Amino acid sequence: MTPADDMQALVPRHDGSAEAGASAAAPAELLELRRLPRPRPAAGQLLVAVALAPVNPSDLLYIAGTYGLPRRRGAAAGFEGTGVVVAAGDAATAALVGRRVSFLAGASGAWADYALTDPASCVPVAQALREEDAAALFVNPLTAMAMIALAAEAGARALVLNAAGSQLGRMLIALACERGIATVAVVRRPESVEPLHALGATEVLASSLPDHAERLGAALAAHKPRILLDAVGDQAAADLFA
Structure with a gap:
């Protein structure tokens, strides 16, 4: 199946880091649901159709701007998830296409229909493993x-x-x-x-x-x-x- 050209994604409303002492906002106030172009894998990258992505404390710190990584406005949040590899950026990574994997998100976050990762940041998982467990493997x-x-x-x-x-x-x-x-x-x-x-x-x-x-x-x-x-x-x- 050919992936759609665009996707839904939860993206931070702000970029960078929050100012020291800034009042905390509810997660829903820090995110917006947007349609974005589907990312295309470059050489060494994989595209995953995301089935499930968890919400970890590190994710909440990230969208609040208090994590060690600055927010990227317009890019999906979410550090990890599970899904099926639907495209590869080159022949060297193509062997994973069609495989169900647990993954760490790379250039695009996991709170989206599709996410980019790389072979070193994903692990093929058995179909018998529950999605809730496969999504939280990292x-x-x-x-x-x-x-x-x-x-x-x-x-x-x-x-x-x-x-x-x-x-x-x-x-x-x-x-x-x-x-x-x-x-x-x-x-x-x-x-x-x-x-x-x-x-x-x-x-x-x-x-x-x-x-x-x-x-x-x-x-x-x-x-x-x-x-x-x-x-x-x-x-x-x-x-x-x-």
């Missing part, structure tokens, strides 16, 4: 791998993580378990406790329970973690080591 997994590698290099025998029921939190628990690092996992809801125990978490504490502070103190005393992986950044996170 940003959170690589973040989790880097965090646990740094913790292991620092000689950590235990660590604390909050927001432990998130996709990133679950990955951190599994990777820490493989490395023999004990995890004190903090969640908000009691119903998240058992699934994380089943995943391998050493301790799982629900912060909404009245005995949370007591249980947290006992867990910290037992495991003596020296590393906190903080995904929240609020006073509750600061209180973990108070």
